[in-house]
Amino acid sequence: MLPFARVSIIGLGLIGSSIARAVQIHMPTVRLTGHDADPSVRERANALGFLDDVTDTAGAAVTDADLVILCVPVGAMGSVAESIADDLPADAIVSDVGSSKASVIAALEAALPGATIIPAHPVAGTENSGPEAGFASLFHGRWCILTPPAGAPEAATERVRAFWEALGANVELMEARHHDLVLAITSHLPHLIAYTIVGTASDLEEVTRSEVIKYSAGGFRDFTRIAASDPTMWRDVFIANKDAVLEMLQRFSEDLTALQRAIRWDDGDRLFDLFTRTRAVRRSIIEEGQDDERPDFGRSHE
């Protein structure tokens, strides 16, 4: 039995359009409606054909839905929720895909008092944005974290779990604050650091931009992928999850200062010990199926 019959997706970028495409494949009888604030995105979504109906307003997309998924930057969740409040069916479940959860829950509860809210975070994506970037298999084998607020009906959580499992994801439940801490280290801090170093490299005077590009295969290019992620989405994440990000950043900075000191004082043993430990983490990630085992990300060497 399908967990939902009529799904509405608000925000038709990489994630929203991937969910729609995945629903088309895994639950083909589900009726899919959607909306995006950008008229050009609505037009392209229409042409791409991953929805049954693209509506001109957010409200019109939800009138008949039993699941509404907000796929917009976390800073826009509150205002988007307000824009659907009048049209939302009383028995619809409202979910989202935001990368930070405590602030999103607060925004949704304020905008939609009395609604059933089951927040979700599919830990999946690419560096590309927009409705053209989505694809149906994006969530296969990836984790989707649900953070139901205290008092949320268990049956609603189980329906959202069934939905994500049908799209190929593994589902885990987590308390919102803990989610925000976990993702601060596994996602938010890595993005912040990648953005920073790409900026640092661009601003040097002694090393030209063209040299940075040419010799990027020494390691730098890995960081540029993440630093090509959607600017609006990530601006919002850092501000929405400020406390946890600043906490993790503080720890990172302390550790970096310790390594800086080890380099200055030729403390090779300290460096060697760390570099040996980190190698084991990579092995675990591959063993757990969370990354490809092919060397160099399987980059082509033709």
Added chain:
Amino acid sequence: MLPFARVSIIGLGLIGSSIARAVQIHMPTVRLTGHDADPSVRERANALGFLDDVTDTAGAAVTDADLVILCVPVGAMGSVAESIADDLPADAIVSDVGSSKASVIAALEAALPGATIIPAHPVAGTENSGPEAGFASLFHGRWCILTPPAGAPEAATERVRAFWEALGANVELMEARHHDLVLAITSHLPHLIAYTIVGTASDLEEVTRSEVIKYSAGGFRDFTRIAASDPTMWRDVFIANKDAVLEMLQRFSEDLTALQRAIRWDDGDRLFDLFTRTRAVRRSIIEEGQDDERPDFGRSHE
């Protein structure tokens, strides 16, 4: 005409064994000898068959060579050079593949007075180590930087250039100090940061190691690849290129502190501006053929 007829490779890990395999394919008449300080590596190299002769001492590997390439960690260059000094033919060219150049030149010149030294740095590699990890196409389309010391014979530099071009690399000449600055930002600092954040994540109390692994697809896993690189090689690089690494690290830390402040004060515009600039760097790297354009490094989503 082949630039060299008898090539000797000292150090049979990822890079040394890749050079040997590439020579076998691109210059099959070249006689290849080699040595590794580790008897187990010598045995495996023999079995893998990428050399005509694996010798028990470094000296025995170079007696007849017209090109000797030292493929050992940069901290070992001096002692390895000393170990071949007595057997090195007077007209042989000595080269290396180290990731830092000024300190390597100093070590080689001290150990091999009067020898023709043409240092090289192929900017290529994977996170794997050892003779099994090498492959012939590793240098295809990658850059190899030569840093001939002042007074090095131009003809020798041109022969080493022809050698690397025959292996499929693009060759660039650079002054050693400038090389060390360029690589500090495009390679050494990225490795240092990756090692640091993987260490930070492993040491948290509030977030378990298993959570870090499970949710690593949010960005963290990208860093673990680089942080799985050879510990000995990288320990040596940071100490050998200390000044340039500390200089780049200082700039990075300043930029990170500025972003930390922007997050603390909700300065979304500053974040957005940087995140937009960094996206352009990624585009340039793809346009210049220095990375794959497939999203998410072309990771499989089966």
